[in-house]
Amino acid sequence: MPHVLVADSFLDEERKVSYYDVVLPFFKMAADGTPIEHVGTCFPIGIGIYLTAAHNFEGFQKTRGRYKRQSPEKTAPTMEEMVERLEWMKEDKFLEGADVNCGAIIFDPAAIREGQLKPLGISYVTSVLMTLDFDLAVLLVRDDARRNLDGERTPIPCLSLIENPHIGQKIAVAGYPGAKNKFKLTEVDGKPKVNFGVSLVVNEGEITDLYPIMRDVGPAFFPCLQTDIDIAPGQSGGPAFCKETLSVVGINSIGGIGGGLVSWAGKAFDAELLTPIGLTIGGKSLNAGEATTLRELAEAGMIQIFNE
Known part of the structure; x- marks a missing residue:
């Protein structure tokens, strides 16, 4: 899988948006904020708001095991099951106070436009919102490290979300697979030195089937889109998106099942996402343990839903 050269990474003729602006390597961090392990890919959908795959978090896997359904059948959870599990998660203050210890490596947009890849900083994750029924x-990032060419926080490119993708829709799957993605901070003569290497891979294809409830094979417990594009380890959490509109149909999830499966973003628009910390969304205050949705974030103007 050839990686994307910086000079060839632009999604438009005006060179306003590069893959390296909106597809970012996602790392586990040490307590001091130093990247220690590449775990996948993430992408921005708003200022201080990113998406990735839930399975990139060890805590998610453990919690799904704890709250697993009584029946292993490949059927959609009933409304009663979903409500019950949500109440369990609230009672346990799911992920509240958790030290998520992760972040996205941010690249310098000016260097990108000169054909170079230089780290600008790290967007450290402050909190994670998720539900057990979607990957x-x-x-949430309190201090988003991304900047535009003028060094300002806005405007900066973000990916919008598509609610209703269709079979035959042309998409690209982007992410950082393999063991070549490394980021190391050292000190030379009393000055910090960064040694890093990343390998961004983009493969193109199309949506071949829709599974609005869940796939009937493998660990696809969530609404998903079948594609003819394989997804490699490390690409998990990256966007499956339409290059022309910069709009995301789903999140890279599972490879090797007739191509690759992506978690259907649109089906998660109204899923209740538990907030482990207090938040204010569109003037509405949420306490820890309460829920919000992607649609509410869009209505508050914090993310964008693409309307075809």
């Missing part, structure tokens, strides 16, 4: 996690 999707919303990452």
Whole structure:
């Protein structure tokens, strides 16, 4: 899988948006904020708001095991089951106070436009919102390290979300697979030195089937889109999106099942996402343990839903 050269990474003729602006390597962090392990990919959908795959978090896997349904059948959870599980998660203050210890490596947009890849900083994740029935996690970042060419926080490119994708829709799957993605901070003569290497891979294809409830094979417990594009380890959490509109149909999830499966973003618009910390969304205050949705974030103007 050839990686994307910086000079060839632009999604438009005006060179306003590069893959490296909106597809970011996602790392586990040490307590001091130093990247220690590449775990996948993430992408921005708003200022201080990113998406990735929920399965990138060890805590998600453990919690799904704890709250697993009584029946292993490949059927959609009933409304009663979903409500019951949500109440369990609230009672346990799901992820409240958790040290998520992760972040996205941000690249310098000016260097990108000179054909170079230089780290600008790290967007450290403050909190994670998720539900147990979708392979999707919303990452909240208090201090978003992304900047535009003028060094300002806005405007900066973000990916919008598509609610209703269709069979035959042309998409690209982007992410950082393999063991070549490394980021190391050292000190030379009393000055910090960064040694890093990343390998961004983009493959193109189309949606071949829709599963609005869940796939009937493998660990696809969530609404998903079948594609003819394989997804490699490390690409998990990256966007499956339409290049022309910069709009995301889903989150890279599982490879090797007739191509690749992506978690259907649109089906998660109204899923209740538990907030482990207090938040204010569109003037509405939420306490820890209460829920919000992607649609509410869009209505508050914090993210964008693409309307075809």
